[in-house]
Amino acid sequence: MARVLLFGPLRDLAGWREREIDSPFLSVLRARLAEEDAVLGAALGGPGVQVALDQVVVRGDAPLNARTEVAFLPPMSGG
Amino acid sequence: MARVLLFGPLRDLAGWREREIDSPFLSVLRARLAEEDAVLGAALGGPGVQVALDQVVVRGDAPLNARTEVAFLPPMSGG
């Protein structure tokens, strides 16, 4: 069960902050989330949204294990 | 009696900080100081040395009265 985290506007859009989802690959996880919620699915692939696996930003697909923390990071703005 | 003030390295050079000197014009005051101490006289006319009369920087000659404060200001460096 990968642990999925949403930040910022993605969380408001989805209506949840954190969920456990079983998925062998990031691509499969994205597909499942899009199937459930097409608007969220599109937003997760939107411009400037990054994905971190166990706090490391990745591009493209990647395998997930039962303990992987998957974070969707929309465009950032501090200070 | 104009009140003459020397700052920074000019004071070390002259060996005094403040003197009362009677003089009708700045040019005359300069000549008197140079007569007494040629090295100081040259330094007072040196590059970057400004003169303030009653705390206002002046260029060239100017009349002095008995209460004028004449300050010789060598190149400045704060901070």
Next chain:
Amino acid sequence: MIRLTFEPFDPGALLTEFCRDRTEVGAVATFTGLARAEAGATTTLELEAYPGFTEAEIDKMIGRARVRFGLLDVLVLHRVGRIVPGEPIVFVATAAGHRRAAFEACDFLMDYLKSRAPFWKKEHGPDGERWIEPTAQDHADRERWT
């Protein structure tokens, strides 16, 4: 060093500490970002971080600033959670031998924090709430360093 805090903080207390026992640091530059009321349009800011990840990303950028500007020390404190107008959001202090390096490093770190650091910022006001993204100016500011 980078720290996140949910509690209000006093930038002055941080500066006092940062300047203590520095006999070879000629220059300390700081920046404090304060929450603005925008004449009543903003009642609260809500800042979210990704704990662990956010500190690690900022720490990488601090490392780059240290090397690029030859810094002797750096401190970044960033507020998270709910912030009301007048409260500090971010404090950056940089220490260097001379002032140009201290100023530029502080400026560089702020441009990074405003446009790239992992924070998400929501503004609450009488007209509702909205997420804030970096402005075109923020991106242009950051581009100065590339």
Next chain:
Amino acid sequence: MIRLTFEPFDPGALLTEFCRDRTEVGAVATFTGLARAEAGATTTLELEAYPGFTEAEIDKMIGRARVRFGLLDVLVLHRVGRIVPGEPIVFVATAAGHRRAAFEACDFLMDYLKSRAPFWKKEHGPDGERWIEPTAQDHADRERWT
């Protein structure tokens, strides 16, 4: 505002005060100049001002910075007299709506203070004493604003 002081001061206490009750100031930049030991080469700095004239000249420059950068507030505190390594010599704080103005104004005022403000600075060390004049870099830094 500009003040001269013969006593050591705490830049942090000034920053705390400067940030108080600011609900429309988004950005506060500061610079603190500290006396360096230069690995033992400098034991004391001696800073001289022309009381009245020095404040008036700095005040003119503060006025220019206010207009040029649209500042909401400015504070300059400058030490005079004998200063030992590690002690603050100068503190500049600038407040603006946004960070670029605050940074640039602080930088501008420091460049002025280092090369044009009415102070004379003598360095005392084991090898004797010497008057310090602005460096070529100080003049070049100031030229950036003309």
